Amino acid sequence: MQSITALEKDPYFRLKLILVCLSVAVLVSIIYVTVVYKMAADIVTTTEFNAAMTEAKNLQYVIDTHTLDVAKRRVKAILKQHYADNVSENEVAYGFLMLNTPTPFSFSNLPSHTIRSITSQTSIHNETTNQGVVDVDGQEYVWIHLKSKKNADILLIKSAQSISLAVDYITQRLIITSIITFWIAVWLALFLATRINNEVQAKNDALAHIATHDTLTKLPNRLHLFSICKIEIQDLIAKQSIHSEQKSGALLLIDLNNFKEINDAYGHNIGDEVLIGFSQRIQKVLSDKEVLVRMGGDEFVIWGRELDESTALALSNQIQVACHNTLIINDLSIEINPSIGISLLFQHATDLDNLMTNADLAMYQSKSNHLGPVIYDGTLGASYLYAAKLRGDLSEAIIKDQIFLLYQPKIELKTGRLIGVEALARWNHPIEGMISPIHFIPLIEKSVHIHKFTRYVIEKSIKQVKQWQNNGIETTIAVNISPYNLLDDDFVEDIGLLLETHQVPVSSLEVELTETAMMCDISSTKSSLQKLRKLGLSVAIDDFGTGLSSLSYISQLDTNVIKIDRSFVMDMNTNHHNLAIVEAIVGLSNRLNWDVVAEGIETKEQLQTLSALGCQYGQGYYFERPLPEENVTSLLLENKHYSI
Numbered sequence: 001m002q003s004i005t006a007l008e009k010d011p012y013f014r015l016k017l018i019l020v021c022l023s024v025a026v027l028v029s030i031i032y033v034t035v036v037y038k039m040a041a042d043i044v045t046t047t048e049f050n051a052a053m054t055e056a057k058n059l060q061y062v063i064d065t066h067t068l069d070v071a072k073r074r075v076k077a078i079l080k081q082h083y084a085d086n087v088s089e090n091e092v093a094y095g096f097l098m099l100n101t102p103t104p105f106s107f108s109n110l111p112s113h114t115i116r117s118i119t120s121q122t123s124i125h126n127e128t129t130n131q132g133v134v135d136v137d138g139q140e141y142v143w144i145h146l147k148s149k150k151n152a153d154i155l156l157i158k159s160a161q162s163i164s165l166a167v168d169y170i171t172q173r174l175i176i177t178s179i180i181t182f183w184i185a186v187w188l189a190l191f192l193a194t195r196i197n198n199e200v201q202a203k204n205d206a207l208a209h210i211a212t213h214d215t216l217t218k219l220p221n222r223l224h225l226f227s228i229c230k231i232e233i234q235d236l237i238a239k240q241s242i243h244s245e246q247k248s249g250a251l252l253l254i255d256l257n258n259f260k261e262i263n264d265a266y267g268h269n270i271g272d273e274v275l276i277g278f279s280q281r282i283q284k285v286l287s288d289k290e291v292l293v294r295m296g297g298d299e300f301v302i303w304g305r306e307l308d309e310s311t312a313l314a315l316s317n318q319i320q321v322a323c324h325n326t327l328i329i330n331d332l333s334i335e336i337n338p339s340i341g342i343s344l345l346f347q348h349a350t351d352l353d354n355l356m357t358n359a360d361l362a363m364y365q366s367k368s369n370h371l372g373p374v375i376y377d378g379t380l381g382a383s384y385l386y387a388a389k390l391r392g393d394l395s396e397a398i399i400k401d402q403i404f405l406l407y408q409p410k411i412e413l414k415t416g417r418l419i420g421v422e423a424l425a426r427w428n429h430p431i432e433g434m435i436s437p438i439h440f441i442p443l444i445e446k447s448v449h450i451h452k453f454t455r456y457v458i459e460k461s462i463k464q465v466k467q468w469q470n471n472g473i474e475t476t477i478a479v480n481i482s483p484y485n486l487l488d489d490d491f492v493e494d495i496g497l498l499l500e501t502h503q504v505p506v507s508s509l510e511v512e513l514t515e516t517a518m519m520c521d522i523s524s525t526k527s528s529l530q531k532l533r534k535l536g537l538s539v540a541i542d543d544f545g546t547g548l549s550s551l552s553y554i555s556q557l558d559t560n561v562i563k564i565d566r567s568f569v570m571d572m573n574t575n576h577h578n579l580a581i582v583e584a585i586v587g588l589s590n591r592l593n594w595d596v597v598a599e600g601i602e603t604k605e606q607l608q609t610l611s612a613l614g615c616q617y618g619q620g621y622y623f624e625r626p627l628p629e630e631n632v633t634s635l636l637l638e639n640k641h642y643s644i
């Protein structure tokens with residue numbers, strides 16, 4: 001897996017940028033100061049040279065145009081006129097020498113040792129240059145060397161005061177300018193560094209966001225979970241070694257039931273909207289201490305560092321409550337129903353991979369038993385393997401005729417007469433023995449065998465009714481169908497064909513569909529039920545009261561039988577709330593002219609209460625358990641009446 005560290009912020013990036021910008025600023029300042037200093041110094045020196053050269057040429061002219069003695073006098077007079085006799089502060093020091101003549105001549109306001117020192121350094125005898133600068137005791141002097149017409153060497157020396165004055169002046173200004181330049185450069189560096197840093201970090205953040213988030217739901221993705229949450233887990237483990245009593249951290253794996261069917265029935269666009277709507281519902285119940293991650297498809301994970309067993313369970317329940325209302329997408333009302341598996345840090349695993357595996361096992365368990373959120377326990381792994389094994393054996397089950405039916409009598413409560421039966425499937429597994437439909441129906445529903453299986457059960461039931469009819473028994477048989485069967489376009493037509501083939505009147509067959517099964521939009525369920533009703537079949541809503549559909553929703557369906565769920569009948573004599581529900585369902589069914597069947601009657605009191613409420617039919621262990629064919633045939637033959 002790609003590591004997120006490549007996208008993490010460089011904490012020193014801004015500092016590095018500032019240092020680079022500052023270095024550039026300092027370099028620019030140094031270059032600027034050096035160049036300006038050099039240029040200024042050059043200009044001043046050139047001015048000094050030019051002035052000295054003009055003076056030297058004037059003196060050369062005097063020498064060239066006069067006799068030597070006159071020239072000396074004149075030169076002296078000129079120099080005296082221009083310069084002071086003694087060099088004091090602010091006075092120009094000068095020296096004039098005429099060499100290479102019969103009588104050398106010099107005139108100066110400088111001490112003779114200074115003159116000697118200068119002449120020893122000048123390049124008078126160097127023919128390549130006739131001017132230069134020398135430094136004696138910290139004072140700079142310019143010198144000009146010319147040749148008179150009589151070939152005498154004329155050397156004019158002048159203290160280059162203006163050079164040092166100008167350089168001092170320039171240096172002072174330069175220091176001020178360079179400080180200002182430096183500060184401007186520093187601020188520019190800071191500004192640029194901040195700007196570049198912000199831009200780079202914004203791009204980096206955007207890239208990191210793309211890499212670690214799901215584009216559809218905008219939620220963090222798997223990569224996020226395996227980087228950020230992994231760090232939190234390590235952190236919690238490290239903390240736990242110090243405070244051993246503190247144990248928190250839970251991972252919830254959430255999977256939408258029937259998402260595949262929603263996608264198949266309505267298309268991927270609606271499927272996408274369902275995922276978005278679902279994720280928004282979950283997010284509403286999360287605090288900022290939990291993070292919701294989309295792992296892919298319809299699988300989501302919540303990681304909560306402060307969750308423990310009870311808070312994780314409470315959160316799961318909140319999620320289920322948040323999903324109670326259907327999602328309305330393009331006028332479709334779609335039920336969302338999540339399965340949630342929980343695994344706890346420390347109790348169940350100490351690393352993310354194992355937390356995921358365990359939460360997955362718990363989620364799978366939650367999906368198969370439809371009993372809400374499941375917390376992982378060690379035995380789940382085994383049951384998961386068991387389920388996987390059973391799934392593998394399913395295809396053989398039908399071929400090898402391992403599935404058979406039991407029949408539970410349905411009784412008219414007013415008379416006690418046995419008026420029909422419900423076919424209930426059993427799987428006689430060659431190794432595992434008898435397997436309850438509670439365990440294998442959910443497996444079949446998730447496999448490709450569901451259509452074949454239901455067709456098989458219906459055909460067996462039709463054949464059974466036919467056999468009873470051949471023996472002079474008139475009764476009805478109810479079969480349970482799966483919601484997935486309604487997605488099969490040929491389903492209704494197939495039932496019609498089977499009835500026709502076996503010459504069984506359509507009034508002998510009933511179908512039962514659980515209320516929770518009607519999760520999808522009303523129009524699709526409605527049209528499938530309409531087709532069944534059009535064929536002439538009686539349609540019962542099974543386990544009524546356990547689903548979340550409103551009465552107005554149910555009243556729109558073309559159905560004619562309601563089966564009150566066993567859970568209400570079970571304790572209605574002690575639980576007023578459930579008694580009220582049963583009363584309401586019976587009242588509603590009577591008003592809508594629906595038959596009402598109470599499931600799970602186990603006691604005489606329950607029977608009496610139901611009769612008093614006006615419930616027409618009942619089923620339950622009080623009368624009979626689901627029975628093998630021979631037993632139920634004898635009951636039907638004797639036209640069994642139960643005492644009421």
Ligand code: C2E
Binds near residue numbers: 437480
């Ligand atoms: P269901 O349709 O609600 O069936 C009633 C279940 O309650 C049956 O369990 C039955 O044995 C049980 N029962 C009946 N009376 C009583 C009672 O007085 N007390 C108690 N405690 N239980 C009672 P069973 O046979 O295990 O079936 C469980 C579920 O499996 C059924 O619930 C039905 O939803 C499903 N199922 C069974 N056969 C088929 C089938 O052929 N196709 C489909 N799609 N589902 C089936």
Ligand code: CA
Binds near residue numbers: 422480512542
């Ligand atoms: Ca049923």
Ligand code: CA
Binds near residue numbers: 542
């Ligand atoms: Ca039922």
